[in-house]
Amino acid sequence: QSVLTQPPSVSAAPGQKVTISCSGSSSNIGNNYVSWYQQLPGTAPKLLIYDNNKRPSGIPDRFSGSKSGTSATLGITGLQTGDEADYYCGTWDSSLSASFGGGTKLTVL
Amino acid sequence: QVTLKESGPVLVKPTETLTLTCTVSGFSLSNARMGVSWIRQPPGKALEWLAHIFSNDEKSYSTSLKSRLTISKDTSKSQVVLTMTNMDPVDTATYYCARTHDEGRFDPWGQGTLVTVSS
Numbered sequence: 101q102s103v104l105t106q107p108p109s110v111s112a113a114p115g116q117k118v119t120i121s122c123s124g125s126s127s128n129i130g131n132n133y134v135s136w137y138q139q140l141p142g143t144a145p146k147l148l149i150y151d152n153n154k155r156p157s158g159i160p161d162r163f164s165g166s167k168s169g170t171s172a173t174l175g176i177t178g179l180q181t182g183d184e185a186d187y188y189c190g191t192w193d194s195s196l197s198a199s200f201g202g203g204t205k206l207t208v209l
Numbered sequence: 210q211v212t213l214k215e216s217g218p219v220l221v222k223p224t225e226t227l228t229l230t231c232t233v234s235g236f237s238l239s240n241a242r243m244g245v246s247w248i249r250q251p252p253g254k255a256l257e258w259l260a261h262i263f264s265n266d267e268k269s270y271s272t273s274l275k276s277r278l279t280i281s282k283d284t285s286k287s288q289v290v291l292t293m294t295n296m297d298p299v300d301t302a303t304y305y306c307a308r309t310h311d312e313g314r315f316d317p318w319g320q321g322t323l324v325t326v327s328s
Contacts, residue, residue: 102255135314137256144305144321145256148315188256192313196269198246198258 103128104189112179113209120174120204121188128172128199132192134172136165139186139203149174150185181208211235213245213306213319214286220325221296227324231289231306238284239264242311247280249302250321257302261309262289296326 105123112118122134136149145154147163152172164175172189189201217229232247238245244263250256260270260280270278271290279292289306303323 118249130281133312133314137315144318145315146318147314147316150310150316151312158318190256190258190313190315195272196261196267197272198313198315200248200256203255 102202103193103199104191104201106187106189106204108202109205109207111207111209114179114181116179117175117177118179118188118206119176120187120206122172122174122201124170124172124191124199126170128170128191128193129167129172130170131194134165134167135190136163136172136174137188137190139188141185145188176206179208184208211308211317213317215304215306215319215322216259217304217324219323220327222328223297225296227291227296229291229293229304229306229322229324231291231319232266232270232307233287233289235308236308238282238287238289244309245272245282246307246309246315247289247291248305248315248318249300249309250305251299251302254302259268259293259304259307260291263309263311298326300324301326 133151137145138148139145152167153165186203226230246261247259262280277294282289305321307318
């Protein structure tokens with residue numbers, strides 16, 4: 101049972117937009133930055149979003165992040181088949197422990 | 210270019226102790242505001258954070274696994290070592306190390322190493 105709650109799966113057609121939610125509490129998301137990671141099949145996770153809404157160099161602006169209270173959201177626009185992957189949110193809590201969500205499998209129909 | 214690479218046994222027996230090494234390049238383990246974390250992923254399951262160590266040698270562990278884990282670093286060798294005692298088949302997973310930034314992001318990650326626990 102993950103500390104952060106994500107939907108198990110989402111799907112949308114190519115070119116469309118999708119959002120993935122991540123729900124936590126005041127002890128984690130509510131008082132810490134949220135990061136998002138993309139894990140393509142058979143590969144290691146890769147940082148997509150950090151500090152709630154910042155994109156590392158090389159990540160297209162089709163990917164966006166936001167946070168409100170104890171929840172965070174990852175948005176992906178202009179969906180491509182190459183975006184099919186598992187997406188994880190992550191954050192820390194006041195005891196210096198990190199947590200991840202259960203992961204969301206994105207299917208581009 | 211920052212890289213991390215995990216190494217260790219691919220197979221361990223139940224009750225044995227697992228020792229994994231993360232060798233980093235492109236940054237120093239003495240860099241302020243950065244450290245290394247270990248994260249694992251059982252086959253087909255979610256990521257699970259295990260432990261981290263920062264440049265000032267501060268350490269933190271997963272609450273549920275704290276009694277079994279020890280993280281340490283050798284700055285001169287650019288290595289971070291994780292030991293996990295009393296291994297069980299449920300510990301079968303891909304183990305990753307990742308550079309951990311002060312505000313909490315993991316970037317980049319190593320390629321991971323699959324550890325199977327079986328007699």
